[in-house]
Amino acid sequence: MRIGELSKSTGVDIETIRFYEKSGLLPPPARSENGYRDYAHPHLERLAFIRHCRALDMSLADVSLLLGSLESRDPEVLGRVDGLVASQLGKVRARLQSMRALEAQLVALQTRCDADHGAHACGILQELVSAAHGEACACHETPPGLRASLQD
Structure with missing residues (x-):
């Protein structure tokens, strides 16, 4: 073909x-x-x-x-295959944990929106701007190093 x-x-x-x-x-x-x-x-x-x-x-x-x-029947080779899959599973589990943390951060950020966009400033944008200024926001604590570098 x-x-x-x-x-x-x-x-x-x-x-x-x-x-x-x-x-x-x-x-x-x-x-x-x-x-x-x-x-x-x-x-x-x-x-x-x-x-x-x-x-x-x-x-x-x-x-x-x-x-x-x-094609191998060598136990050492097959052990490496098992180890490879175990390692891959560990990577996937770590990414899942990271994704759950990201989800929680986004949920926390979304709670800042009251959906009354005509009467209030956007709470999500306010939080993101606060974080950019080195302040804590709904989804992250501010790392001390970032706060200091933004104040310089």
């Missing part, structure tokens, strides 16, 4: 497929007589594997390690 067909079958952009080839994640395909790339079913499977790993937010280095581990 040609690169366009491979792209359509996997949902991976043509330029990304070429990048994966150049980086060694996807082996180079055979070439037809007219010079076009001729991808086979193993390319499709490997690209789907790469796409799935990327959907799990794994780095290209991690994907490469996983691809290199596919």
